[in-house]
Amino acid sequence: MKILHTSDWHIGQRLYGNDRHDEHRMFFEWLLQFIRAEEVDVLLVCGDIFDMAYPSNQALRSYYQLLREISETSCRQVIITGGNHDSVGTLEAPREVLQVLNVTIVAGAPANQQDEIIELQDKVGNIQAVVGAVPFLRDKDIRIPVAGESSNERIEAVRQGILNHYHQLADLMLPYHEQNIPLIVTGHLYMQGSRLSESERDLQIGNQAGVSAAAFPAAFDYYALGHIHCPQTISMSPVVEYCGSPLPLSFSEQHDTKSMRLLTVENRKLSHQKIPIPLFREIKTIRGSFAEISRQISNYECSSPLPTWLEVCIEEQHTDPVLLRAADDFVEQINNEKENLRIIRHTVTFTDRTLPAYLTGDHQRTLDELRETEVFDQLLDQHNIKDKDELKRTFDELLGIVYQSANDREE
Numbered sequence: 001m002k003i004l005h006t007s008d009w010h011i012g013q014r015l016y017g018n019d020r021h022d023e024h025r026m027f028f029e030w031l032l033q034f035i036r037a038e039e040v041d042v043l044l045v046c047g048d049i050f051d052m053a054y055p056s057n058q059a060l061r062s063y064y065q066l067l068r069e070i071s072e073t074s075c076r077q078v079i080i081t082g083g084n085h086d087s088v089g090t091l092e093a094p095r096e097v098l099q100v101l102n103v104t105i106v107a108g109a110p111a112n113q114q115d116e117i118i119e120l121q122d123k124v125g126n127i128q129a130v131v132g133a134v135p136f137l138r139d140k141d142i143r144i145p146v147a148g149e150s151s152n153e154r155i156e157a158v159r160q161g162i163l164n165h166y167h168q169l170a171d172l173m174l175p176y177h178e179q180n181i182p183l184i185v186t187g188h189l190y191m192q193g194s195r196l197s198e199s200e201r202d203l204q205i206g207n208q209a210g211v212s213a214a215a216f217p218a219a220f221d222y223y224a225l226g227h228i229h230c231p232q233t234i235s236m237s238p239v240v241e242y243c244g245s246p247l248p249l250s251f252s253e254q255h256d257t258k259s260m261r262l263l264t265v266e267n268r269k270l271s272h273q274k275i276p277i278p279l280f281r282e283i284k285t286i287r288g289s290f291a292e293i294s295r296q297i298s299n300y301e302c303s304s305p306l307p308t309w310l311e312v313c314i315e316e317q318h319t320d321p322v323l324l325r326a327a328d329d330f331v332e333q334i335n336n337e338k339e340n341l342r343i344i345r346h347t348v349t350f351t352d353r354t355l356p357a358y359l360t361g362d363h364q365r366t367l368d369e370l371r372e373t374e375v376f377d378q379l380l381d382q383h384n385i386k387d388k389d390e391l392k393r394t395f396d397e398l399l400g401i402v403y404q405s406a407n408d409r410e411e
C-alpha cells in the first residue's frame with residue numbers, strides 16, 4: 001500500500017498581491033500524474049489546505065476539481081486535516097458530500113476522539129495501516145483556561161494538552177499496535193527544533209509551546225506533520241517528518257527543494273521516502289547596486305516553466321533621493337519589457353543612511369508584510385523599552401486570544 005504525505009497547500013495564497021492559481025494548478029496536475037504513475041492508494045493532507053479561512057470561489061473550485069480528479073485515479077482514500085489557516089466550518093461544510101468520494105475531513109478536534117481513527121484497507125478489505133487524523137489543536141480543544149494563570153503556566157498547559165491528546169489517541173489505537181499494524185498519526189503543530197521560514201503564522205503563544213519529539217508516544221510509526229513550510233526530518237525515533245509546502249510561500253523559502261513523502265506499507269512494515277516536487281515558478285531575491293541589478297536582469301535566464309517572480313533589493317552607498325524614483329521607473333520598464341520575469345517587490349537601501357527611515361529600505365516593508373509580533377517588537381524598540389521579554393509574552397498571549405476568538409466566530 002502506498003500513502004502520500006503532503007501539507008500546507010495554501011490554495012488561494014497571493015504573494016505581494018500576485019495570484020498563484022497557475023502554480024497550484026500545475027502542482028495538482030503533477031500530483032495527479034504522480035498518483036497514477038505510482039498507483040498511490042491514500043493521500044494525506046496535513047493542514048493549511050487553504051491560505052485563508054474564507055477562500056475565494058476560484059480557490060474552492062480548484063480544490064473540489066482536484067478531489068474529483070483524484071477520485072478517478074488509483075487513490076481510494078483521501079484524508080484531510082485542518083491547519084491553523086483553515087476554518088473548521090469551511091472545511092467541514094462539504095463533509096457529507098465528500099464522503100461519497102471517500103474523502104474524510106477532520107477539520108477540528110472531534111468531540112469523540114475515536115472519530116480521529118481511520119483504517120486504511122487494501123483492495124480486498126484487509127487493514128494495512130491505521131491513521132490517527134489529528135488536526136491543528138485549538139486552545140479550547142486541549143485545555144481549560146484558569147483565571148489568573150501566568151503566561152508560563154499557560155504555555156505548560158498548552159504543551160501538556162497537546163501531549164495528552166496524542167497519548168490518549170495512542171491508547172485508543174493500542175489494539176492495532178498489538179497486531180503490529182503500522183500506525184500513522186498526523187499533526188499541524190510546531191515541534192521543538194524545527195526550522196521556520198517567514199510564512200508560517202504563529203500558533204498558540206508564538207512557538208513557546210513547542211514540544212520535543214521525544215515526549216510524543218512511541219507507539220506511532222510515523223508522524224505526518226504540517227505547518228512548517230521547509231521540508232525537514234525532526235526525529236528518526238519516532239519518525240517525525242515535515243513534508244513542507246509544495247510551493248515556496250515566501251522569498252525566505254526560495255532555496256528549499258519542496259517535497260512530499262511517499263510511505264510504503266509492506267508485510268506490516270512501513271518505510272518512507274522523500275519525493276521532490278518540481279518548481280513551477282522560481283521566486284528569487286537579487287541584491288546589489290543599481291548597475292549590478294540591471295546587469296543581472298538583462299542576462300537573466302528563467303529556469304522554471306512560469307516566469308520568475310523577483311524581489312529586487314537595490315543597495316547603494318550614497319544617499320540619493322532621485323534614485324528612489326528611478327527605481328520605480330526601472331521596475332515598471334522591466335515589467336513591461338521582460339517576458340521571463342516580473343519584479344513583484346523592490347526596496348532601495350543606502351548604506352550611509354542619511355535619509356529618514358521612511359524614505360529608505362527600512363520602511364519598505366508595509367504593515368501587510370509584517371507579522372503582528374514584528375510590529376510590536378519595532379514599537380518596543382522605538383520607545384526604548386529595556387525589559388521586553390515579559391511584555392512580548394503578554395502580547396503573544398493576547399494575540400493567541402484574538403486568533404482564538406476569530407476561530408470561534410468562524411465555527
Ligand SMILES: [Mn+2]
Nearest residue numbers: 008048200227
Ligand atoms: Mn502553513
